[in-house]
């Protein structure tokens with residue numbers, strides 16, 4: 549088991565510098581343009597693919613770093629460059645993790661490479677779970693998957709919403725209900741291969757922030773996928789459903805949900821994205837405060853400004869420590885006895901929201917314009933307290949874990 553250390557090893561330092569270079573030279577200069585265009589920045593994704601940043605290999609290497617710090621370090625650097633573009637680069641990874649977590653070896657080998665395509669023909673993938681009436685309340689999902697035994701096909705019907713890359717993706721990973729009587733235990737995930745009839749893009753959302761990332765509804769009308777597109781396979785699903793039905797019959801004994809453990813492990817990655825955005829805004833504000841003069845001295849000469857910067861930096865470092873702790877726990881198999889994954893996401897996302905707002909204040913009128921990046925960073929930061937579980941849901945998870953009570 550990897551010893552815990554706060555010092556990055558040489559490999560990690562190299563990766564961090566490499567990603568920082570790409571974020572500074574390629575992502576940051578393109579950020580304002582793609583924010584205005586509100587489109588997926590395909591040329592930037594292609595640049596990332598050419599040098600190996602947009603690839604399964606890169607993602608897997610960070611994912612399997614035995615210290616757990618590979619993913620948080622990578623996320624922080626890319627999102628330091630720009631949140632919208634970075635989400636376009638890592639969005640496929642969210643779908644790939646869905647396959648890695650639940651798929652068979654054959655499914656992983658078949659579908660994940662197709663999710664990325666290659667540098668000459670880049671593809672993206674989408675993970676579709678949320679629905680118009682099932683956001684925080686995942687158990688009220690309505691999209692149905694029904695097995696057609698005669699043809700060994702699954703038939704999917706429903707509407708997904710808020711899907712990052714939804715409709716423009718080649719491969720879509722869709723979560724659907726296979727047994728409506730047992731709540732979220734009756735859900736299963738399916739691969740919908742590229743160009744499958746019946747899958748279409750609904751509304752594309754015009755958003756407040758991360759506008760360089762495509763977010764849309766995905767409509768599924770009698771979408772037929774082969775039996776082998778059920779992630780994990782039918783036998784495993786049948787066993788899992790039988791166990792869940794048995795438990796439901798015997799009075800629903802409370803068991804630690806496997807999906808919950810997965811969320812605890814994935815939430816620190818979102819925390820790391822938030823740390824990247826917060827750090828970016830803090831750096832702009834620090835530079836500005838040192839160079840902007842009023843009343844004959846730099847504005848940082850005033851405690852009112854300097855103390856804000858001190859608080860901003862303290863919160864960013866605290867957020868990073870929580871993220872690193874949770875990532876290390878996930879990788880080394882430590883149980884999340886205090887919902888440490890949720891803690892890291894909660895604290896880092898609220899830090900990003902607050903620090904980017906403070907950065908606008910420190911830049912005064914300039915902070916309020918699109919001539920400076922902190923306005924965009926603040927709009928982008930608003931997503932972190934919403935997706936992958938809102939702040940309220942993180943507090944609910946933490947409170948329930950600490951108290952072992954069904955807090956509502």
Ligand SMILES: Cc1cc2nc3c(=O)[nH]c(=O)nc-3n(C[C@H](O)[C@H](O)[C@H](O)COP(=O)(O)OP(=O)(O)OC[C@H]3O[C@@H](n4cnc5c(N)ncnc54)[C@H](O)[C@@H]3O)c2cc1C
Pocket residue numbers: 675676677678680682683684685709710711712713755758763931934935936937938939940941944956
């Ligand atoms: C830009 C963007 C990208 C996204 N990408 C994806 C994606 O790729 N795939 C995907 O499946 N989903 C995605 N999502 C969906 C995202 O995860 C949901 O928006 C999120 O889970 C919240 O659901 P909701 O929007 O329906 O809000 P709701 O669940 O309706 O919540 C509304 C408000 O009520 C609060 N609330 C709800 N229940 C409780 C409670 N029990 N106690 C206290 N407060 C509560 C919430 O905290 C929130 O403040 C994305 C969303 C956005 C905006």
